[in-house]
Amino acid sequence: MTSQSRIFVALDYADCNAARELVAQLNPEQCGLKVGKELFTRGGAELVKEFIAAGFDVFLDLKFHDIPTTVAKAVRAAAELGVWMVNVHASGGSRMLTAAREALEGLPKRPYLIAVTVLTSMEQADLAEVGVQGTVAEQVERLAQLTYANQLDGVVCSAHEAEQLKQKFGAGFMLVTPGIRPQGAALGDQRRVMTPVQASQLGIEVLVIGRPITQAPDPARALAEIYASLT
Numbered sequence: 001m002t003s004q005s006r007i008f009v010a011l012d013y014a015d016c017n018a019a020r021e022l023v024a025q026l027n028p029e030q031c032g033l034k035v036g037k038e039l040f041t042r043g044g045a046e047l048v049k050e051f052i053a054a055g056f057d058v059f060l061d062l063k064f065h066d067i068p069t070t071v072a073k074a075v076r077a078a079a080e081l082g083v084w085m086v087n088v089h090a091s092g093g094s095r096m097l098t099a100a101r102e103a104l105e106g107l108p109k110r111p112y113l114i115a116v117t118v119l120t121s122m123e124q125a126d127l128a129e130v131g132v133q134g135t136v137a138e139q140v141e142r143l144a145q146l147t148y149a150n151q152l153d154g155v156v157c158s159a160h161e162a163e164q165l166k167q168k169f170g171a172g173f174m175l176v177t178p179g180i181r182p183q184g185a186a187l188g189d190q191r192r193v194m195t196p197v198q199a200s201q202l203g204i205e206v207l208v209i210g211r212p213i214t215q216a217p218d219p220a221r222a223l224a225e226i227y228a229s230l231t
């Protein structure tokens, strides 16, 4: 199939102006923006609002993981910023997931709510270390099942689990995959990686890409080249 995947650029910058500089070269019709823990801690809600005002869909990636009440209130606060998507950790369990979903009920414009399964930086040995038995694929499916049962919109996983999850949960369950690396790009701390071309062929809705774009000599061009490779 041709690509239906949208790219969200992970703006993992230590400096708000560096992030603004890249965003000024991007087209909201072409990509979304992901604001994570580092940039949010630097620039806060005002920076997020600035990107939204410039026309971008913003994925606020703060991966909430706390008691149900706290997560529900944090998700609601994210929604009131006007973000397009917000995430929580599926391992917070059913009550936390349901509280997060319910916190968005009744809003006129509700963000997508997705849950992180197993971080793309983790492999089998990392799971064993934190007491999780079984394979990465099994743990991803277990947490995706929990997310699905609690009626969230989808999950964050690696592209390696996409086929398995699409088969089990169908097209309506959104998949968001970081750990995307063009051929030859440095992996950094990522472990479960796939190229944008391969990932887009799996019907994944959102590809999250950070360093291969933000650390390129010409980030806007790097993004354009990735999109060109998908067509």
Ligand SMILES: O=C(O)c1cc(=O)[nH]c(=O)n1[C@@H]1O[C@H](COP(=O)(O)O)[C@@H](O)[C@H]1O
Binding pocket: 010, 012, 036, 061, 063, 087, 116, 118, 119, 120, 121, 156, 157, 178, 179, 180, 188, 190, 208, 209, 210, 211, 212
């Ligand atoms: O939720 C996420 O976005 C996320 C989940 C995950 O399992 N792995 C993961 O890398 N991410 C985020 O996706 C981005 C990936 O960035 P790069 O590795 O630079 O492409 C980072 O901002 C991570 O915080």
